[in-house]
Amino acid sequence: MNSLALINEFLGQPPNASSHGYQIDHILEFCHWFMAALFIGWSTFFIFVLIRFRKRRQPTADYHGVTGPISTHLEFSVVLIEAVLLLGFAIPLWAKRVNQFPPGKEALLVHVVAQQFSFNYHLPGPDGKFGRRDVSFVSNSNPVGLDPSDPAGKDDIVTTGELHVPVNRPVIAELSSKDVIHDYFVPAMRIGGDAIPGSLIPIWFTPLKTGTYEVICAQLCGLGHYGMKGTLVVDTPQDYEAWLKERAELAGGAQPASSPGAPQQPQNKLPQAAGKPEQQPAQPAQSPGQL
Ligand SMILES: [Cu+2]
CATH class of the missing domain: 1.10.287 (Helix Hairpins)
Known part of the structure; x- marks a missing residue:
C-alpha cells in the first residue's frame, strides 16, 4: 500500500x-x-x-x-x-x-438536498419512513420541504452541514438540488455525484474507518461555492445510535414551522424542478437502482 x-x-x-x-x-x-x-x-x-x-x-x-x-x-x-x-x-x-447497489435493508438511505451554499440531510427517524416532501413547504426553517401534515415526517431528522453515518455499513445518498447544479464530493470516501435540480441521483459507499471527513461541493455553483463545505462523521454503531437519538429528540420537539404556500427562499429559482423528490417512493427499503 x-x-x-x-x-x-x-x-x-x-x-x-x-x-x-x-x-x-x-x-x-x-x-x-x-x-x-x-x-x-x-x-x-x-x-x-x-x-x-x-x-x-x-x-x-x-x-x-x-x-x-x-x-x-x-x-x-x-x-x-x-x-x-x-x-x-x-x-x-x-x-x-x-x-450494483447494496440491498435496501442493509444500507442506510439518506436524502442529500443541496442548495446555495450548503448540503441538507434528510433521514427517516425512528419509524424508518421518510415524510413527504414538497417544494411548496420549503422555507428557511424547513430546508428540505417536509410536509407538516404527514405523520411519517414527524420524527424525520433534518440536518444541515453535518451528517453522521455508522462505520462498516453501506450508505446510499440520494442527491438532489433545490437551485443549481452542485456536486456532492467526499474525497476520503472516493465518491462524488452531481446534485441536479429535478433529478434524484443515488451514490453509495461503505465507510471503513471512523473519523471526521470533509464534504465539498465539486461543481462551481455561485459566489459562495468556495465555502460550500460540510462534514461527514463516521461513528461506531453506538455513537451513531446516540447521535440518531439526540437528533430524533430535537426533531420531535421542533416541527417544521412552515405551512403550504410559505415564502420560498430567494435563491430557489427553479421550484418546479425541485418538486421532483417527493414523487419518489420514500421507502428506505427500496433499491435506488430503480430510481
Ligand atoms: Cu455547490
Whole structure:
C-alpha cells in the first residue's frame, strides 16, 4: 500500500476510508505510472530524432520516413493498454458503482438536498419512513420541504452541514438540488455525484474507518461555492445510535414551522424542478437502482 500512499500524497488526496476506494486509487496509480512511462519514452524518442536527423548529418529530407514496423507496433501497444484500462478496469468499476447497489435493508438511505451554499440531510427517524416532501413547504426553517401534515415526517431528522453515518455499513445518498447544479464530493470516501435540480441521483459507499471527513461541493455553483463545505462523521454503531437519538429528540420537539404556500427562499429559482423528490417512493427499503 506504500505506492498508493505515495500517489495519494502526490495528488493531494486524503487517505482512502471506503471499501471500494482502493480500486480507484489503483487505477489512478496505474494511469500515472503509465503516463510517466509514455512521457519519458516519447521525450527520449524526440531528443533522439533531433540529434539523429540534424541538418549536418542529414542535409536532404527523406520523404518516405520510417519504413520499419516499430512505430506501428509501439502505437498499437499504447492503444491496447489504454483499451484494457478502459474496458477491463474503468468501465467494470463504474458499472459496479452505478448498477450494483447494496440491498435496501442493509444500507442506510439518506436524502442529500443541496442548495446555495450548503448540503441538507434528510433521514427517516425512528419509524424508518421518510415524510413527504414538497417544494411548496420549503422555507428557511424547513430546508428540505417536509410536509407538516404527514405523520411519517414527524420524527424525520433534518440536518444541515453535518451528517453522521455508522462505520462498516453501506450508505446510499440520494442527491438532489433545490437551485443549481452542485456536486456532492467526499474525497476520503472516493465518491462524488452531481446534485441536479429535478433529478434524484443515488451514490453509495461503505465507510471503513471512523473519523471526521470533509464534504465539498465539486461543481462551481455561485459566489459562495468556495465555502460550500460540510462534514461527514463516521461513528461506531453506538455513537451513531446516540447521535440518531439526540437528533430524533430535537426533531420531535421542533416541527417544521412552515405551512403550504410559505415564502420560498430567494435563491430557489427553479421550484418546479425541485418538486421532483417527493414523487419518489420514500421507502428506505427500496433499491435506488430503480430510481
Ligand atoms: Cu455547490
